[in-house]
Amino acid sequence: MRKISKVAIAVLIVAVLITGIFVGLYISNGSIFGLSSTQNSSSKMQIVAAENFWGNLTSQLGGTHVQVLSIVTDPNADPHEYESNQADARAIANARYVVINGAGYDDWALQLISADGNPNQNTLNVANLLGKKTGDNPHFWYYPLYVNETVHQMYSDLVSLDPANSAYYKQQYVNLNASLGAYNEQIDDIRQHFAGTEVASTESIFVYLANATGLDLVSPPAFMEAVAEGNEPSQLSIRQFTQQLESGNVSVLVYNNQTSTPITSSMISIAKEHNVTVVPITETIQPQDVSFQEWMNAELIVLQNALNTKKLQQ
Numbered sequence: 001m002r003k004i005s006k007v008a009i010a011v012l013i014v015a016v017l018i019t020g021i022f023v024g025l026y027i028s029n030g031s032i033f034g035l036s037s038t039q040n041s042s043s044k045m046q047i048v049a050a051e052n053f054w055g056n057l058t059s060q061l062g063g064t065h066v067q068v069l070s071i072v073t074d075p076n077a078d079p080h081e082y083e084s085n086q087a088d089a090r091a092i093a094n095a096r097y098v099v100i101n102g103a104g105y106d107d108w109a110l111q112l113i114s115a116d117g118n119p120n121q122n123t124l125n126v127a128n129l130l131g132k133k134t135g136d137n138p139h140f141w142y143y144p145l146y147v148n149e150t151v152h153q154m155y156s157d158l159v160s161l162d163p164a165n166s167a168y169y170k171q172q173y174v175n176l177n178a179s180l181g182a183y184n185e186q187i188d189d190i191r192q193h194f195a196g197t198e199v200a201s202t203e204s205i206f207v208y209l210a211n212a213t214g215l216d217l218v219s220p221p222a223f224m225e226a227v228a229e230g231n232e233p234s235q236l237s238i239r240q241f242t243q244q245l246e247s248g249n250v251s252v253l254v255y256n257n258q259t260s261t262p263i264t265s266s267m268i269s270i271a272k273e274h275n276v277t278v279v280p281i282t283e284t285i286q287p288q289d290v291s292f293q294e295w296m297n298a299e300l301i302v303l304q305n306a307l308n309t310k311k312l313q314q
Contacts, residue, residue, distance in 0.1 A: 045162055048095040050109040051079060052285045053141045054126065056292045058099055058154050060179075061172050065165050066158070069095075072106070075286045078259045080230060084108040092116055097161060099154070101141075102127025104134035124157060126150050137228075139283075141292075143208035144184055151176060183293045186300040187212050194307045200244060200276070202255040202264040203227040205283060213303075218244055227256075227264060238263065245270045251310040252276065252303070258283045275313070277306040 044067040049055030055070030062068065069091050072079045092098055092109070093116045100109045102125040113123055126140055127133065129150060140146040155173040159166045187209075195214030201207070204224040210217035223237035233241075244250055245267065253271040255264055257280040271278055279302055285295045 045097060045158075046095045047097045047099070048091050049099040050106040051101055052288065053292055053295075054099045054101065054150070056285055057147075057151055057176070058097075060176050060291065061151070061154050061169060062158055063168065063172050065162060065168060071109070073284060073288055075258065075282065075284065075288070078230075079283050080105070080228070080259075082106070082108060084112055088112060089115070092121075093118060095121060097121070097157060098123045100125055101138060103132045103136050103138040103140075105138035122157060122161060124150075124153060129153055137204050137207055139205045139208055142205065142212075144180075144187055144212055146208070147180070147292075148177075151180075179291070179293050183296045183300070186297055186304070190215070190300065190304050190307070194304075194311075197251050197307060198249050199252045199254065200241070200250045200271070201253070202267055203259065205256050206254045206281065218250065227259070227261065230259075233263060241267060242270055245276055246274050248274065250276050252279050252306045254279045254281055254303070256281060256283060257286075277310055279303050279306050 044065060045062065047055075047058055047062065047066050047068045049058055049068060049070045051072045052070035055068050059066065059068040071084075071088050071091070072082050088108075089112050092112045098109070098113060098121060100106050100113075100123065102110075105127075110125075113121070126146075127136070127138065130140060130146055132138070132140070140150070151173070155169060158169045162169070191212070191214040196216055198218050199210060199215045200219045201210070201217060201224060202219070204221075205228065207217060207224070220233075220237040220240045223233040223241050226233040226237070245253065250271075253268065253276050255268060255278065268278055281299050282295075285292060290298075
């Protein structure tokens with residue numbers, strides 16, 4: 001019995017020592033058995049963006065001092081039809097700063113913010129910032145002037161929320177503006193060489209970018225708005241659009257790769273049959289691991305190449 005007791009005591013001592021070692025490892029390293037601790041992230045400002053294009057820009061501004069969650073990121077989903085869930089509600093409830101697009105584009109986010117009622121939460125509604133309302137074209141991220149204005153407001157908000165790191169945010173703002181320079185130059189280059197060129201689009205997502213590049217977007221507005229809102233275009237607008245694509249005057253047809261419908265597929269087929277170059281764009285950042293400006297630059301390059309090709313054919 002005495003031997004057994006000694007063995008039991010020895011086993012107990014070893015167990016206590018091992019437990020102490022693991023506790024020490026957890027405290028010093030913030031992890032155990034591969035599970036990461038939230039200690040490091042808890043010191044960062046928690047930010048939620050309804051869509052990844054605004055989330056990416058906020059993340060670039062906040063850098064190492066923020067942790068940004070973008071909710072709408074799925075390349076195979078239509079952001080207009082997104083349905084929120086409990087995880088979204090928790091994320092918004094825990095966020096210090098929330099960025100939404102507004103203008104009816106992400107009303108689900110407004111509902112979650114309203115339901116949460118957190119007095120310490122700060123929200124940037126991009127539509128309100130730009131003086132837009134529900135019913136206006138909500139695709140603000142496709143217009144460089146709106147992007148610049150939104151980025152400036154994000155920068156100001158971060159400084160207000162975290163003044164101790166204002167110098168850091170200022171440098172991040174300078175770096176981001178410099179990085180956006182190539183994207184703005186690409187837009188200017190398209191305007192310089194192709195302003196006035198007739199182009200078409202299956203929906204209103206391309207309106208702002210067409211205006212920025214000086215392209216003549218001839219698609220029936222009623223057709224584009226109906227598709228953007230998930231409605232069936234009128235027969236009159238369908239006939240008008242078909243005639244435009246068959247006329248030989250339209251150089252490029254732009255379509256939203258995330259909202260394919262039978263009517264948009266039909267227009268794409270008509271465009272190809274009449275030698276109109278088809279150019280896809282996306283509503284959210286694709287691929288998801290690139291920056292906002294890399295995404296935009298890639299789309300602008302495809303657009304410019306299509307315009308160049310069409311010009312050479314004429």
